[in-house]
Amino acid sequence: MAEISNQLRNPLSAFDVVGKVYIITGASGTFGRGCALTLASMGAKVCLAAGSGAELAEVATEVAELGGECVTIQRRPDTLEDAEAILATALDKFGTVDGLVIASGFNKAGYIHEQPLEEWEAVMNANVRGNWLMAKAVGKWWIDNNRRGGKVLMMSSVRGRHGNVSGYTGYCTSKGATDALTRVLATEWAKYGITVNSIAPTVFRSKLTAWMWSDSEVGQATRARSLARIPLGRLGEVEDLMGMALYLLSPASDFCTGQIMYVDGGLTAG
Template sequence: MRGLKDKVALVTGAGSGIGLAIAKRLGAEGMQVGVLDINAEAANQAVAQIRAAGGRADAQVCDITSYESVQQAVSAIESRLGPTWALVNNAGWDKPIPFLKTTPDFWQKVVTINYMGPLQMTHAVAQGMVARGGGRIIFIASDAGRVGSTGEVVYSGTKGATIAFAKALARELARKQVTLNCVCPGPTNTPAMDAFVGTGEEGQKIRDAMVRSVPLGRIGEADDYPGLVAFLASEDAAFMTGQTISVSGGLTMHG
């Protein structure tokens, strides 16, 4: 992709799953990758993988639910790698529970991680982008935020809010050449999916049902998304902002 070499990208939740796949791809594109994760061991292992493939990366522990932690992490990683060109808001969490069986504590956790976390990261990073006159912010949202998902009512709400937030801020920052776009994965085979549906017979039944619902005949893999993220971070996407793109094997088709 054009315009990525040597620029700095921060990826939240980059220690595993989709975040790890994105971090590895951006490293392969020649970017310097700031691997942010609440799990220090996972972050360091991700950095080791990127470096082993010839890329450049550095790790920083970051709890996106704490604005103080976010500010410290951004400051620390930028002091080592340089100013951020691209921020990938990937970190998230959910647990399948029918809404009427959920509690306020659960709502708070889902909202804080999936909505407030990306807001706090964006607030901490976008100010520098505006001052420098350019940057890319990419949200890993979800098709749950576009069409809803049974058992993920609160999560769906946070992802819908994230999509709306990205569109609104895209309008505010457009004249500063800072773009914001959302990538919406469908069901994906990641450690988070294992935690979500379980690994036993019942979990396999849920997976099989997911596969039957996808026109391309499979659920997503972590490597299905990094190419689009790299594109949105590049000069090739300089005229795209405020967009929401589904990558779901045809499960959702928006015109």
């Protein structure tokens, strides 16, 4: 009989992140906060970066309440200097980095014939340029220091694959670019043992989508239209994304890279 491996004897050991260090950008947002609390509750250490100091402090307090260890920096990866400062904060505090969650982002809807170029560029800069800069800073540190096994997780969307009737030429284009960046970095960095994946949800409850849960006529209509396309019959909650996030940030996903993981209630299946 074949020997039973330790991982088959103890499958949960593959999800062990105790003592590992993760940088999370956009940490004050719904997805970033969810990742911070999930990782902290599992024994990981987190470096939290965001533009809002007050909201960042709230998440840091929640991490501490869970018994987690964290450091914060009020900065977004708008420039390479910003990205390197975020990395330096994590290294100064913890001495290493094992994973990177790029959860910072932005959206400004507008029909292409009406939207100013500056708004489209702002969406692309936040959702694509920021991803590239943050991945560049951390990936370079891993490669220069011969650190194998790094984990990169980016935030995509079903809108990287599907269009939208609501004037999303910036958002959809940026998420399509995120998908492409995920795949090319995965192949480029595979020889270093670095995995790169993205989570692509459908609409889930967040600060940006709270209006869809309201009783307003527009909120109700938009919610109904979204629900009609989801086979499971409900919109998402951030908790629905955390199992996938933990998988992609833990040793359980060591043979998974370059993937766009749809957590969408079946929307992309129909």
